[in-house]
Amino acid sequence: MTRRVAIFISGGGSNMVSLVDSMTGDHPARPCLVISNQPDAGGLAKASAKGIPTAVVDHRPFKGDRAAFEAELARVVDAAKPDILCLAGFMRVLTEGFVSRYEGRMLNIHPSLLPKYRGLNTHARALEAGDAEHGCTVHEVTPELDDGPILGQARVPVLPGDTPDSLAARVLVEEHKLYPAVLRRFASGDRSPIYLP
Ligand code: GRF
Numbered sequence: 001m002t003r004r005v006a007i008f009i010s011g012g013g014s015n016m017v018s019l020v021d022s023m024t025g026d027h028p029a030r031p032c033l034v035i036s037n038q039p040d041a042g043g044l045a046k047a048s049a050k051g052i053p054t055a056v057v058d059h060r061p062f063k064g065d066r067a068a069f070e071a072e073l074a075r076v077v078d079a080a081k082p083d084i085l086c087l088a089g090f091m092r093v094l095t096e097g098f099v100s101r102y103e104g105r106m107l108n109i110h111p112s113l114l115p116k117y118r119g120l121n122t123h124a125r126a127l128e129a130g131d132a133e134h135g136c137t138v139h140e141v142t143p144e145l146d147d148g149p150i151l152g153q154a155r156v157p158v159l160p161g162d163t164p165d166s167l168a169a170r171v172l173v174e175e176h177k178l179y180p181a182v183l184r185r186f187a188s189g190d191r192s193p194i195y196l197p
Helices: 014-022 042-049 066-079 096-102 123-129 164-187
Strands: 003-009 029-036 054-057 084-087 104-111 133-140 150-157 194-196
Touching: 003 042, 003 096, 014 029, 014 042, 014 164, 029 042, 029 164, 042 054, 054 164, 066 096, 084 164, 096 194, 104 164, 123 133, 123 164, 123 194, 150 164, 164 194
Parallel strands: 003 029, 003 084, 029 054, 084 104, 150 194
Antiparallel strands: 104 133, 133 150
């Protein structure tokens, strides 16, 4: 049975594009929705150009009422009947209420080697710490931020002269390999972690 995947974005959606482009042929999943909290997210046009249904639930009218925002988000998401939810550059922190609704079938990609550097500014923090390597992690989403079971990691070297931007760009290349690989394995029912390289 083909698994239906809803992808959450807030910006350009480069990870979304990688995921959508990977779901072809004998892949056990297909995209059913790309949804954003940002009406002007560049990824929405990219999804539409690929024939993927899109939706926007702008968080701003809810004026900080997270429960009301998430109730509308869930209503729109559930209408697409997804089996798997992928957060891909989605920049809203989701409450336990929303996460528990989808726990066990919601994934996220985070730009660090978790459990190191949960939260924001991961590349700058890795540089400040003088780390020799950095990377990205795909994990199951649980109520604790950036804390769920790890489904995959990709490592990159930190190079002399790296800036947060140069390091982020090197990590992003690996994100585009890791997330599709993890999604394919996860959609086939296999939760064993993938480590790249
Ligand atoms: C990426 O760095 C990813 O690690 C983080 O959001 C950033 C932008 O992702 N989750 P995208 O280009 O919008 O997919």
